[in-house]
Amino acid sequence: MTHSSFNPTALDYVAGGGLMNRRSLLRAAAIGGGATFAGLTIPKGARADPLIPDWVKVAGARARGYGMPAEQEADVQRAIIEPYKEVAPSFSISGTPHQKLRGTITPSGLHYELHHGGRPDVDPDQHRLMIHGLVDRPLKFDLDSLGRYPMVTETHFLECAGNSLFNAIMPEPMQAGCDVLHGLLSNSEWTGIPMSVLLDEAGVKPEGRWVVAVGNDGPSLARSIPIEKLMDDAILALYQNGERVRPEQGYPMRLLVPGFEGNMNVKWLTSLWATDAPAHTKDESGEYTELLADGTSVEFTFGMGVKSIITHPSSTMTMTGNGFYEISGLAWSGAGPIRKVEISADGGASWAEAELVQPVLSRATTRFRLPWHWEGAPTLLMSRAEDLTGAVQPTRSDWKARYDPSNFLHNNAIQAWQITAEGMVQNVYA
């Protein structure tokens, strides 16, 4: 593909490195008269017989009950890491391949996973949700009766507190794709029952300030969650992207605490135990606490910080010639909607505001985009998000300075991609 007919002088640049005005594409099209546009040329006077493909000469395949991606897309898979493969393969991490996806909704089968003890085979007929402890009426619910409750539908991201862990702790930047580097982030439309409805039915006593949520899996994963959060906006999710929550995501039901670290969104939820204080479960005692630079630690760090990544282009990709590209990526914050995303194509010397693709939802991923004319020179791409509270992504060195060198949790530092003269896109620390 050639881009030679593209006329950069007709464009307004808004920052260094070839970043273009958000609306300049339309103008470029107008200037070019539509005949030549972003490298597309219409051949004049070509008279060869057009190729007629085989599939237009036969009947198509018969209908199938559940559609699948095209066979040619079979390599669009989660990146699976089993850190203790030899001894404990049920502890695994699978990252969403953001470099192969566009839009904001993560296909359910590509939603990230972090399994502390594998994926349980829960029998929905036997599964019960229990609400007990400091409540007026201890209750149990089966799936059928939950199906009769009023349900809300909301789009929310989930992000593992350990997302972007390699960039947090590897001395040299790892050369891997967004699936491995930032894949523990996904975004779905969730449908279920406001948790406040179920908790009100059981009648949580005034002393019930916390609720320990327990999953129906082998390790019976447990997290203490403040009652305020559960009453405010938590959901008992029964459906994900319109279909029943998948086994990997907690079939037949999971807890959703929007904006809070992934681990708290307990899958296969079976018990809500109201207490007067947090239980200091295993995950909130060690694994999901952060060691700081001064040797002390922070615990109960629930909210996920504002963050963004450029997914197109991103590491492991190769540029297909110089000329026009659309820079595209995802931004999200546990604190609320994204207010703006800025992009730099010159290593942070200058920044331009990207377009936020509507709708911009609270505690959901927002797609951002900006036209870019790559001149073929080595450059550094970065994105920097800001949320409605005014919080802005830190640089990697500012983020690192706050923590003990071993900490890999809650890394929301700015990601830099280096484009080499040969068009290779690489992970770098900047």
Next chain:
Amino acid sequence: MSMRKLIPAAAVLFCANGAWAEGPGLGQALSAEEIPWYASYAMPDGRGLPEGGGTAAVGAGIYDGKCAACHGATGVEGPVTPPVGPNDIWAKPAGRYWPYATTLFDYIRRAMPIDAPKSLTNDEAYALAAFILYRNGVIGEAEAMNAQTLPAVVMPNRDNFTDVWAKQGATPW
């Protein structure tokens, strides 16, 4: 702010019995006998800890047979999150870094060994908690851990935590 805040008012208008104003009220009474022990958690002050007990000396033998393959021969080698340390494999060893010893008992009982969770007796889980605490130098080898002694253990890192939820709520640290 959200639609949800509007639901209660609407539900009161349309809900005939008014008992559970926000939903159809289909929850069934749950009796204490129906609740498995792992649906609650041993609390730092010892509430919820069951009968039984064990010492590090007893725990050492159980550890060898049921834990060492994943966590290391002496608890420091790993490959999985060594409970004794800290070291380069894991900076937050369970038997030293965690603020409360009760968590050790509860987590081991509900989740370990990872391929046979809930297979340990209460005595075994107490003995394993004792062994891990002893190996970290937190208790003596002959000290029995049980529902009274475990919550009384003062973990060395307990006062080094800042509770971010108490300090600033959901605002990211």
